[in-house]
Amino acid sequence: MIGIVDYGMGNIKAFSNIYKQLNIPCKLVSKEKHFKGVEKIILPGVGAFDHAITQLNKSGLRATLNNLVLNEKKPVLGVCVGMQMMAKSSEEGVLSGLGWIDATVNKFNKEELGSKHPLPHMGWNLVKHMYNNPLFNSIDSSSRFYFLHSYYFNSISKENSIAVTKYGKKFTCCVNRDNIFGVQFHPEKSHHDGEQLLKNFSNL
């Protein structure tokens, strides 16, 4: 059973729609007791960093998530802001992230990007994955995924970075440490390859 964390942020239903279509059991989780029977966790997010952290704190699920992920080692997939929340901090806000991965979230530098690269980074871009990570089973390297963000995940330990995308410069678009996974792009809105990635996560 996959639990999709519903803390009042973002497009949670997009995930349950896909899993329903794939006949993979999933449910929305908005209270601690809903985690019963959940083996894998999706932490979605469309929104601003501080607002997302505030909503997560308000939901009362933060401590439970910390326990499930860090002690019980349940696989977790953070998506977009959900991935960014796994870092220690973000330049988009002042609140502390979950700190599950040694990383910060930084803003793309407008001057560095120049006029050919508008911000937000919006649209389909190539995802180059490395190391045969099971999350990318049956997905070609250099497949296209949908991105929608202005801040990027800056992984301190390079070995945690398992896929990169180039927008002005290369950045980590997929991170993995032990049971913890994060993707900057939106697999739930990336057609076939996105569905495959969500399926792969369910098979971990």
Place this chain on the structure above:
Amino acid sequence: MLYPRIIPCLLIHNKGLIKTVKFKDPKYVGDPINAVKIFNEKEVDELIVLDIDATVENREPDYKMIENLANECRMPLCYGGGIKTASQAQRILSLGVEKVAISSAVFNNPELVKEISTEVGSQSIVIIFDVKKKLFGGYDVYTHNAKNKIKQDLLVFVERVQNLGAGEIVINSIDNDGLMKGYDIDLIEKIKRRLDIPITVLGGAGELKDISQVIDKFGIIGCAAGSLFVFKGKYKAVLINYPNKEIKNKIINNK
């Protein structure tokens, strides 16, 4: 590399899908959910859905309809129509929508852009400008389906909403709507020069060549179209269509 986006834009009126010419003469073209299903199969880059009744009728967005659409969408969805507050925007995003588009509410209260972007992040707030050429040069901005002319200057106001935190601008040419004779290139040029957030252009595309022309000239840009993706042939028979992978790659790889 980031690719330009080719985006069908669907208009909803009385719960059905319609297509207008110069914002008038709505022609019924089918059921929205059915159209979304076809666009899923065609793996479109993105979809814009605009409920053109909500603001005119001064009512709330139709959340049930949005939810039903989002349930079907396997591609990023931008919804517009009747949004006036940050909590409405947040509610719509939670239904499985990636971006909310706002128009008339922003002209009444520009600070709304800042309010919404603080909550949902800049990347999810889109401002739509419906514009029409003035008789002696320049452009006027309209709301309420081209019935209400607003006072603000287009070029000053696009910069203002960018500075307030808008994540994308959609420029829609009322003059070219439904004519299928190509985009207003001058208009795009004027706007693009002023902005460093993504822009999407709408109004006038009649063939894929019109889209190629814009992409060749402007590089990373969103090209949206209504008629082009719902009609076929000169008698405008209703047929949902979209370039296949091979054709699309030719168009988007030009730059």
